[in-house]
Amino acid sequence: MTDPPRARAPRRDAAANREALIEAARVLLNEDPETSLDTIATAAGLTRRAVYGHFPSRNTLLAELAERGAARVAAAVARATSDDPVVDVALLGRLVWDEIEHVRAMTRMVVHGPLRERIGPALGLIHERLVGDAARAAELGTGRGDLPPEVVAHLIEGAAFTVLDESTRAGLSRVEGRRLVILAGLSALGLSWREAQAVLDTHRALLDEEAQR
Amino acid sequence: MTDPPRARAPRRDAAANREALIEAARVLLNEDPETSLDTIATAAGLTRRAVYGHFPSRNTLLAELAERGAARVAAAVARATSDDPVVDVALLGRLVWDEIEHVRAMTRMVVHGPLRERIGPALGLIHERLVGDAARAAELGTGRGDLPPEVVAHLIEGAAFTVLDESTRAGLSRVEGRRLVILAGLSALGLSWREAQAVLDTHRALLDEEAQR
DNA sequence: GCCATCTTGCACAACCATGTGCAAGATCAC
DNA sequence: GTGATCTTGCACATGGTTGTGCAAGATGGC
Numbered sequence: 001m002t003d004p005p006r007a008r009a010p011r012r013d014a015a016a017n018r019e020a021l022i023e024a025a026r027v028l029l030n031e032d033p034e035t036s037l038d039t040i041a042t043a044a045g046l047t048r049r050a051v052y053g054h055f056p057s058r059n060t061l062l063a064e065l066a067e068r069g070a071a072r073v074a075a076a077v078a079r080a081t082s083d084d085p086v087v088d089v090a091l092l093g094r095l096v097w098d099e100i101e102h103v104r105a106m107t108r109m110v111v112h113g114p115l116r117e118r119i120g121p122a123l124g125l126i127h128e129r130l131v132g133d134a135a136r137a138a139e140l141g142t143g144r145g146d147l148p149p150e151v152v153a154h155l156i157e158g159a160a161f162t163v164l165d166e167s168t169r170a171g172l173s174r175v176e177g178r179r180l181v182i183l184a185g186l187s188a189l190g191l192s193w194r195e196a197q198a199v200l201d202t203h204r205a206l207l208d209e210e211a212q213r
Numbered sequence: 214m215t216d217p218p219r220a221r222a223p224r225r226d227a228a229a230n231r232e233a234l235i236e237a238a239r240v241l242l243n244e245d246p247e248t249s250l251d252t253i254a255t256a257a258g259l260t261r262r263a264v265y266g267h268f269p270s271r272n273t274l275l276a277e278l279a280e281r282g283a284a285r286v287a288a289a290v291a292r293a294t295s296d297d298p299v300v301d302v303a304l305l306g307r308l309v310w311d312e313i314e315h316v317r318a319m320t321r322m323v324v325h326g327p328l329r330e331r332i333g334p335a336l337g338l339i340h341e342r343l344v345g346d347a348a349r350a351a352e353l354g355t356g357r358g359d360l361p362p363e364v365v366a367h368l369i370e371g372a373a374f375t376v377l378d379e380s381t382r383a384g385l386s387r388v389e390g391r392r393l394v395i396l397a398g399l400s401a402l403g404l405s406w407r408e409a410q411a412v413l414d415t416h417r418a419l420l421d422e423e424a425q426r
Numbered sequence: 427g428c429c430a431t432c433t434t435g436c437a438c439a440a441c442c443a444t445g446t447g448c449a450a451g452a453t454c455a456c
Numbered sequence: 457g458t459g460a461t462c463t464t465g466c467a468c469a470t471g472g473t474t475g476t477g478c479a480a481g482a483t484g485g486c
Contacts, residue, residue, distance in 0.1 A: 008454095008456070008460055010461075011454055011455070012455090013453070013461095014461075014463095036443065036444090037443085037444070037445095038443090047463070047464055047465075049463075049464065050463050050464075052444095053462065056445090057445075058443095058444065143406075144406030146410055147393070147396065151393070154375065154378075154382070155372070157375075158371065158374070158376075158378065159368070159372065161371070161375070162368060162370075162371025162375070163371075166364060166367050166368070166371070169367070170364070180360070180364070183360070184368055184401070187400045191406075192403060192404060192408065193356075193357030193358070193403030195405065221431075221486070222485065222486090223432090224430090224431055224484055224485070225485090226431095226432075226433095226483070226484070227431075227484095230432085249472085251473090259433075260433070260434055260435075261475095262433075262435075263433050263434070265474095266431095266432065269475095271473095
């Protein structure tokens with residue numbers, strides 16, 4: 001199980017370079033999801049060749065990046081829950097948003113690309129919670145009862161992606177994005193815009209900085 | 214202005230082949246937006262080499278395909294209007310949906326890719342109409358007043374794309390897709406799910422086959 | 427049937443990626 | 457300082473794409 005005894009400890013700068021690569025990838029893939037390894041390596045202050053000293057393939061690097069993000073999202077999602085399904089949808093929107101709004105393009109790429117399976121668990125967590133919320137909200141009569149919970153969950157998720165795009169286009173601030181993702185999500189859940197606004201008014205913490213810490 | 218006198222009329226099969234290419238591109242690009250020219254040509258019963266007898270470049274072919282689609286959508290959109298902005302949004306959803314539900318992937322690719330400028334006019338038509346509807350609906354109090362009309366229009370458009378995905382995933386029929394795109398659009402406009410349903414109940418023609426002919 | 431009009435088949439250039447091999451150098455641990 | 461641990465720089469293989477050139481063949485117009 002343990003590695004064969006090393007003659008010497010690994011160099012510290014190597015670990016730093018590895019991080020630099022991941023960080024550069026995060027930034028660049030966000031601007032262009034198809035950025036080449038060469039571009040990423042250069043941005044990290046390395047050569048393309050050196051990358052292969054840290055990752056066996058380009059895809060491995062992307063996978064690690066995706067999994068780190070997924071872990072962060074999963075942790076965030078576990079941070080808070082609400083018994084009221086409507087509030088829970090809003091809460092979920094806020095929690096996820098704070099984790100992904102700065103990696104918009106990456107999110108699109110990972111969720112809708114072949115790397116999706118790498119982040120399945122985190123996605124599943126969110127999805128199942130949304131499905132549950134949609135079902136309970138429908139029972140309570142506070143959420144839409146005209147569509148299957150599964151479909152409603154997809155609509156909410158889709159609305160979040162729309163807000164990601166809109167956020168880029170309009171240059172929304174973090175808080176504006178939060179508000180929009182919550183409003184769009186609640187609309188998809190079937191609330192009228194006044195009802196959605198009422199939820200925000202009642203639960204001010206949804207928009208507060210670091211409210212759920 | 215007139216072409217230099219031809220020694221002879223162009224061959225009929227050539228024109229047919231040109232159409233076959235476009236048709237094959239339509240079908241294949243729908244399954245995979247990055248299908249190669251070779252694949253398209255073969256599917257059309259031609260060689261890759263022959264394609265260059267009809268189109269100077271791959272992009273030219275895509276552009277023609279996109280422009281044809283845009284023209285169809287623009288024509289459809291002009292087919293009907295409603296004075297009630299809420300109904301107009303539903304109507305728009307239905308009209309556009311019927312034109313694009315069978316070219317889902319293409320739509321995504323064209324709207325969000327570099328070919329977008331080729332279809333600017335058609336897109337602009339829809340967008341402006343949605344913005345107008347959102348503004349009027351907000352004034353009337355039937356649509357959301359918490360977001361700028363511009364943003365509301367984007368939410369509605371985004372909802373339509375979400376339904377495109379959902380339609381593929383769940384294998385929705387044409388009519389089911391219509392219903393869903395309308396419901397999702399009206400939700401984005403700020404209606405509660407019961408209000409949206411009421412719109413559908415009042416305007417049965419929205420779901421009828423060939424209602425707006 | 428003639429001949430212009432496509433179409434084919436093949437070769438080729440160019441581009442742009444990823445991934446490897448290897449020798450020489452820089453850097454850090456000890 | 458010594459030596460293992462990275463990093464570089466280069467060459468090269470591989471695989472994919474688009475776009476061209478050109479001769480030979482098939483097809484349809486007149």
